[in-house]
Amino acid sequence: MSTPFLSVQNLSKRFKAPKGEDALTVFENVNLGIEKGEFVCIIGHSGCGKSTILNILAGLDEPSEGGVIMNGKEVSGPSLDRGIVFQNYSLLPWLSALKNVTFAVQARHKSWSKKQVHEHSMKYLEMVGLAGGAELRKPSQLSGGMRQRVSIARAFAIQPELLLLDEPFGALDALTRGSIQDELIRIWSGSDQTVFMITHDVDEAILLADRILLMTNGPYARVAESVQVEIPRPRERANIIHHSDYYDIRNHLVEFLATRSKALAGKQEDGGTSEPSIVRFGAHGVLSDPKDDRKPAVSRAK
């Protein structure tokens, strides 16, 4: 078994509790692999540790145990190869929307001229529908959704190998969300970027992902299941619901969030290496096999 592009090994995160209380173990023994070019979504209840995992993948936070290996190299700090859309946008409030993107592009492409940087940045701002004056405003003068779009443009514009998205469409209305989802898929399928995305939206996950990771509730959360989404691409919002797998997957996810995330929660007594069980749907319904060692199918319509 060759190591995948991104490999998370025995990852645990504990936060020291105030005053002698037991440390808070957010998650424990998280193991997963993500192939190059894969689009992976992770779903779990609020507070289970999704952002914490994402921050560790980004290199911003350190795990208490275990490690992350990307491209055969241990992740030991943040890098331009991993672009992030933060849950709280993290725009620099004293810079205009445009400058928030150009400084990132300039950091990525040090040799580019001002004009190149500007054009490249504008391309991505236009892509998220922020042009025609809005790009010159400061974040405080933009709506929540507009800020989120600036932060998306910033992450996309540096064209990182791995895109880490923390609920990137949370503050967007359905229409904008749809069009940016389409853009995300377009950019992703036109490149060999890998995407790791946190979402609370089950339908969004099925529409976008090759694979959906399901996390149990914390503390001692873990990635319990990995659901393959084998609905062929390109997926159309309107047609995807007619695919025979769609409702099977959707029901499985909703059922997980409603009951099993709780039932499976808690400390694993065996403490063994817990690879998520792989769940795939086909003509014969659910087929779950934890021993299944096969790589996820990375096929997509170009």
Place this chain on the structure above:
Amino acid sequence: MLASLNARALLLSLVLLAVLLGLWEAASPKQQLAGELTEYELLMGGGEPKAAVPPPSAVFAKAWEELSDPFYDAGPNDKGIGIQIGYSLYRVLSGYFLAAAIAIPVGFLIGMSPLMYKALDPFIQVLRPISPLAWMPLALFVIQDSQASAIFVIFICSIWPMLINTAFGVAGVRKDWVNVARTHELGALKTAWIVILPAAAPTILTGMRISIGIAWLVIVAAEMLVGGTGIGYYVWNEWNNLDLTSVVFSILVIGVVGMLLDTAFAYCARLVQYQE
């Protein structure tokens, strides 16, 4: 509504001013009005035998006279108010900017490094509460120059608020913003320039504004001690001449210049202000 509030506030201010001046004028002994005639003598250091707080009309007359020729220079004890203010401003600004040139980089260092913060904190805590004038004898002895000693006193009194506010502002930069710099692999210098400095600028400017206020307070006292030139010396000299009209006039001038300095820094603070 806002405009009318401003207009009403202005009107109220003018009414209060008129009432205060009226009361002041009425409370002043009438015979002082004759002082106008002896103004020239007063200026020459003649001194008024029956000194009393002058009425506003006398102060206005004095102001008119002084401000119509602010830069005359008639020897060491008789210079125009403009020249005196100029000396004071020169001392304040050179001491102040010298302090800023040290306080801001050191504040950055302290703010960025918890080690430096802990190591330097005791020094700052002991040095900060020392009245700047307490340094004066030592400064005079070591520097052997009254002009430079006055500048040093300004330096030492304006350094602390800038140092502490810079350290505080730098240490308090939101972690999210620092993370933005980290994920974009900005070097230390770039991080300081693109993220930390703009993020901390409002706090730093608050410190600078406090410092300039203190420096302007201290320069008057310092110049009374070292003498020679400056607005502080001017006040003291006029007091020795028992020219209370000039004393009152220069008190007002000190107030106005202080206000202008503060306004200038408030304006700069607005330039670097940002809204989260």
